[in-house]
Amino acid sequence: MRIYFPVYGNRPMQRISSKRVLILGTYPIAQPQHGGQKRTRAILDFYADIFAEVKYVAVFSPKDYPASGRDDIAFNPPINQEHPEDSLVSDLALGRAIASDPGVKGKIVKLLTRYRPDIIQVEQPYVYSGLAETLTELGLNPAIIYSSQNVESQMKEQMLTAAGCNRATVNRYCTQIQELEQGLVKSADLVIAVSKEDAAQFTSYGPRRIVLAPNGIARSVVSPSSLKYWGRHLAKRHVAHLAIFVGSAHLPNWEGFLEIIGPKLGFLPFGTEIMIVGGVGGMVNSYRFSPWFSRVGFLQRAEVVGRVDETSLAALLSLAKVIILPITTGGGSNLKTAEAILSGKKIVATPFAFRGQEQFQHLPGVDIQSTPEGFRTALVAALESSEPKRSPQDKQTAGQVVWSETLRPLTMEVNKL
Amino acid sequence: MKRPRVWIDLSDISTWKGHYTGIQRVVVSLSGQFAASEEDVRFFVYNQRRNEFLRTQLSTITRPETDDMPAPDRASSLGVRLKALMRWTYAHTPTRIQRVVPPERRRQIRAAGGKMISSLRANGRSTSLPTDGPAQFERGDIVLVLGAAWERPGLLPSLAKLRQDHGIKLHCLIYDLIPVIQPQFFGPGLPERYTKFMFELAANSDGIMAISQSTSRDFGTFCTSVGIIAPPVSVIRLGDNPELQPVKSVPVVGIESESYILAVGSFEARKNYALLYSVWKQAALNGQILPRLVIVGSKGWAAGDTLAAMQLDPDVAEAITVLGGISRARLTWLYQNAMFTIYPSTYEGWGLPIAESLAYGKPCLASNTSSMPEVGGDLVDYFNPLDPQGCLLAIKAYLEPGALAAHHERIQSEFKTTSWAATLQQVQRNLAGEE
Numbered sequence: 001m002r003i004y005f006p007v008y009g010n011r012p013m014q015r016i017s018s019k020r021v022l023i024l025g026t027y028p029i030a031q032p033q034h035g036g037q038k039r040t041r042a043i044l045d046f047y048a049d050i051f052a053e054v055k056y057v058a059v060f061s062p063k064d065y066p067a068s069g070r071d072d073i074a075f076n077p078p079i080n081q082e083h084p085e086d087s088l089v090s091d092l093a094l095g096r097a098i099a100s101d102p103g104v105k106g107k108i109v110k111l112l113t114r115y116r117p118d119i120i121q122v123e124q125p126y127v128y129s130g131l132a133e134t135l136t137e138l139g140l141n142p143a144i145i146y147s148s149q150n151v152e153s154q155m156k157e158q159m160l161t162a163a164g165c166n167r168a169t170v171n172r173y174c175t176q177i178q179e180l181e182q183g184l185v186k187s188a189d190l191v192i193a194v195s196k197e198d199a200a201q202f203t204s205y206g207p208r209r210i211v212l213a214p215n216g217i218a219r220s221v222v223s224p225s226s227l228k229y230w231g232r233h234l235a236k237r238h239v240a241h242l243a244i245f246v247g248s249a250h251l252p253n254w255e256g257f258l259e260i261i262g263p264k265l266g267f268l269p270f271g272t273e274i275m276i277v278g279g280v281g282g283m284v285n286s287y288r289f290s291p292w293f294s295r296v297g298f299l300q301r302a303e304v305v306g307r308v309d310e311t312s313l314a315a316l317l318s319l320a321k322v323i324i325l326p327i328t329t330g331g332g333s334n335l336k337t338a339e340a341i342l343s344g345k346k347i348v349a350t351p352f353a354f355r356g357q358e359q360f361q362h363l364p365g366v367d368i369q370s371t372p373e374g375f376r377t378a379l380v381a382a383l384e385s386s387e388p389k390r391s392p393q394d395k396q397t398a399g400q401v402v403w404s405e406t407l408r409p410l411t412m413e414v415n416k417l
Numbered sequence: 418m419k420r421p422r423v424w425i426d427l428s429d430i431s432t433w434k435g436h437y438t439g440i441q442r443v444v445v446s447l448s449g450q451f452a453a454s455e456e457d458v459r460f461f462v463y464n465q466r467r468n469e470f471l472r473t474q475l476s477t478i479t480r481p482e483t484d485d486m487p488a489p490d491r492a493s494s495l496g497v498r499l500k501a502l503m504r505w506t507y508a509h510t511p512t513r514i515q516r517v518v519p520p521e522r523r524r525q526i527r528a529a530g531g532k533m534i535s536s537l538r539a540n541g542r543s544t545s546l547p548t549d550g551p552a553q554f555e556r557g558d559i560v561l562v563l564g565a566a567w568e569r570p571g572l573l574p575s576l577a578k579l580r581q582d583h584g585i586k587l588h589c590l591i592y593d594l595i596p597v598i599q600p601q602f603f604g605p606g607l608p609e610r611y612t613k614f615m616f617e618l619a620a621n622s623d624g625i626m627a628i629s630q631s632t633s634r635d636f637g638t639f640c641t642s643v644g645i646i647a648p649p650v651s652v653i654r655l656g657d658n659p660e661l662q663p664v665k666s667v668p669v670v671g672i673e674s675e676s677y678i679l680a681v682g683s684f685e686a687r688k689n690y691a692l693l694y695s696v697w698k699q700a701a702l703n704g705q706i707l708p709r710l711v712i713v714g715s716k717g718w719a720a721g722d723t724l725a726a727m728q729l730d731p732d733v734a735e736a737i738t739v740l741g742g743i744s745r746a747r748l749t750w751l752y753q754n755a756m757f758t759i760y761p762s763t764y765e766g767w768g769l770p771i772a773e774s775l776a777y778g779k780p781c782l783a784s785n786t787s788s789m790p791e792v793g794g795d796l797v798d799y800f801n802p803l804d805p806q807g808c809l810l811a812i813k814a815y816l817e818p819g820a821l822a823a824h825h826e827r828i829q830s831e832f833k834t835t836s837w838a839a840t841l842q843q844v845q846r847n848l849a850g851e852e
Binding site: 291 | 617646
């Protein structure tokens, strides 16, 4: 039996259920990088305090995720020459492989028959397409929890459209995903939504029960050596006032940046910089700036550092004066928003970035701007002003974004299963 | 009201070798005018290695030009010699050892070598001339940058910081944005370095003076493209005659008794001497005899093929002479004795050889792009620098009996040289915010 000790949260709790839980998803969480991975990891740790046994298994594509856990099942979705865009929705193929691919199915069957979970939580809808069939074949009837940090059909629609797919292709995939999502919401014993908007959408599909558990974050510790390293790095670049933009390699992150801030950063004064951290950096690097020299201009006020480890990220957040959240699309609630709230730094954000976390919009130092002009002006003002002052009450409010707080509503609901 | 103190940056000329060319002539001429004026003017140099500003005297930095002082020879510069040494070493390394180094590693070694050369250059540009201690800038002082400041990467960020922290006013003279707009004409590294420089210059200047309307337009386009609200820009006309020591002309051996057409400007791809090669070649193939073409210019970037073609092609080798590194005295003689001048450059920020030609009373044929039509107006005839046939026709028109005499007469009566004193007045008006 594997016992998980809580990584997130303030204190370990006494386990209150003797049930075994299996969480299934399409990405490994051995080294969480993007928001979905971090959320799943947090839920896993949270459940470890509640249930007797918890296990996470991913059916994943090793091309997309080089690092994986011991129980994870690697599967390379076949390349479809006629529909190359299939690779954009490879999760569908991963889900189907549970029932159709002998290798994957064999491992899942072995897992289900040996582990005999009382509850199966499905992270995002995809694995359910193959899982439902396999459960029926095996005659197993565990309680099902559907958990998703997005309304997937909506998110994929935006993603496929942005990737240049035509309307018919977008509809073909999104209809499949929506049907899968609707069926799962209806048949699940519990649905976990991340924002009020997502909850409202799921409610329209007719769920039995639904619970809202917003995204949260883990408290991080800043290492002095990392702080020193990055401090020197910024001094070399003449950066006195740093704004930081953290985003995963998710196209809407870069699109939001372009829409709200744009590729022309000449409005930022000398001595300031936007540091671009995370997988989104790859999208910046491959962006075709036109004319050619506008890239050089962009990089005079922006620095792309890409993926960094948690220690560096903590140091950079600590050194930053402003955290920007130019988010315009996507579903769920943003982990980066929670990270920014807890940091105590100034935040310049779109209203969309605070979707699901509206109660934090009025904290000191939070500036919500819905237009590009307003956003840019607010960013310059934030870089030039002093640190926001938070009262003890404000700090307590901001503290609500840690996982142990945001996932608390799950305790009662999962115990009813 | 008391005029603010003006500080002029002399870093550029403090380490200059050989006689002054374009930009350095401007720095020396304008600095001299300032020094002789009633302005409260001081001079400084920037020490790149120590990141400090040092006060200096104009007389310490500038030196009299002698007749036989050579033009700066880029081919013998430290960077070029080091690169040549590295290439030679690699070429003489046994192949089996060369193969041990994978291509990716070779690129890294090349990049590291380039960095080392840049660093040596930057340190080499840190002046060792006597100075009067640290420059004490005060709030409201005007700092005037007239030279090639992009060669000192630390200068502009340091001035920007002074501006932010100590309230100096930064005014800069810009010559062109060619490395930004036409990067193909420059070696690797410069277009990016120059763009960074231009970005910070645009972002941190309180006022910009451009040497032509064309450069002013290019600057405006650049600012729009990178999202900078452009500082006020005014166009000033540079003096036509360098107010340096007057020189007497010295004949150039070998062409004293010949008629020739003169082209002045560094021998590099942007100057478009390839067009003149095509024109002379075409004329030779058609059996037309054109006067000798004399090109004066030290060798620059990416012009080796054209130079080789001119020297090796039997159809033109006898008709084209390329002279590099000649003294001002000989250049003066060449101007004085030319039939007319030709300036086929693809793109310019101004076009000093056009103005010089007119100042010597010599008709000029020039390209019709960028700033060049601003220099000579309708006293100059123009051709498309991408059209050899059009260029040949323009040359033939000048060779018609009586054509040159008519042009010469018109230039003598209509061309007005601009004095550096007049340029100073424009600069002063600009600094006072009157332009």
